[in-house]
Amino acid sequence: MPVIRKVVRGFRDPSVTQIAKRSRSPFRVLVSTVISARTKDEVTGAASERLYALASTPEEMSRLRITSIEKAIYPAGFYKTKARTIKKLCRILVDEYGSMVPDEIDELVRLPGVGRKTANLVLTLGFRKPGICVDTHVHRVCNRLGAVKTKNPTETEFALREVLPKRNWIEINDLLVMYGQAVCNPVSPWCSRCGILRHCGCVGVTRSR
DNA sequence: AAAACGGGGGC
């Protein structure tokens, strides 16, 4: 992990940390993350702020009109779907969880619009609990390295759980994704800047730069 | 396993 930290240094995008810091409460992390699916961070951040300005609690948010939510989170991708999801999500939080966000992954993934990636982000960022967030970047990087051969992000999450240090969850999640975005990116991996190239199965396959 | 959801931004 120190190697990855070194490799990624200089590529860290402060916007991620900013959003994380602003959105510390589990509820804010949850809503921000639902908005963030297939959407750039700057857009997610702006959309989240507009929505929180309208409603800052599950009760308030569950009472917003769908169209108000849509307007607030536009131009995030899937904004119509997400608006309905968020309203439904908040209603469930109010009705079934006493307006609190559950802090167990099995409960979180039961919520609409919440998959394992989102659930783990809520656990780590919102509750400071253990969790490994596997998005498409992390899934790709792990398999490109050849260290694991997993079919889907959930399998990758379980594989990583056996390997990663069991601490510093937030930083490790951040570094893994940063690494996948900035260095070991999909199209043109920056192999000359990669500190773990000698362990990499991508040599001769996707290697470049 | 693959399609659908959906629109903005880069080129």
Next chain:
DNA sequence: GCCCCAGTTTT
């Protein structure tokens, strides 16, 4: 125009 994008749900 065409392709990409910190996913989740449905078929």
